[in-house]
Amino acid sequence: MQMKHSEGTWKIRKDENQTFVSVDFMQAAPLWSGDGPSATCTSTKDVAIVAKFRMQPEEREANARLIAAAPQMLEAGKEFVEAIAELLMSVQTHIEDSDCECRICVADRSYEKFRAAIKAAEGGE
Numbered sequence: 001m002q003m004k005h006s007e008g009t010w011k012i013r014k015d016e017n018q019t020f021v022s023v024d025f026m027q028a029a030p031l032w033s034g035d036g037p038s039a040t041c042t043s044t045k046d047v048a049i050v051a052k053f054r055m056q057p058e059e060r061e062a063n064a065r066l067i068a069a070a071p072q073m074l075e076a077g078k079e080f081v082e083a084i085a086e087l088l089m090s091v092q093t094h095i096e097d098s099d100c101e102c103r104i105c106v107a108d109r110s111y112e113k114f115r116a117a118i119k120a121a122e123g124g125e
Contacts (some may be wrong), residue, residue, distance in 0.1 A: 004123065006047050010068040012061070013044075019064040021048040070121075077118050084111045 008023040022044045050064045091104055
């Protein structure tokens, strides 16, 4: 599935009332030559705002860090799910038993949960 979230490194910035998760992006600068824009510049856009309302600063910053790490977690999760899928296919499994707690069955259930979470993050059902 094609990425739909804001590309780039998500970072945290703060002011006195709010914590922001922002991303820098390149855009054409309003300097024109005969061939169109002659330069690019870096701008910042906010991805999320974690408001001060009813939150201690530590909680607000922890929430912002979690949001800022989301693209990295999504990418790592996709790689992990792909690797686990290959591993699970290569292992001879026994008859499926939903109560089984062997490592293979636990990994298989975790794989399914992770796959569903990735699908939800990418806008799937």
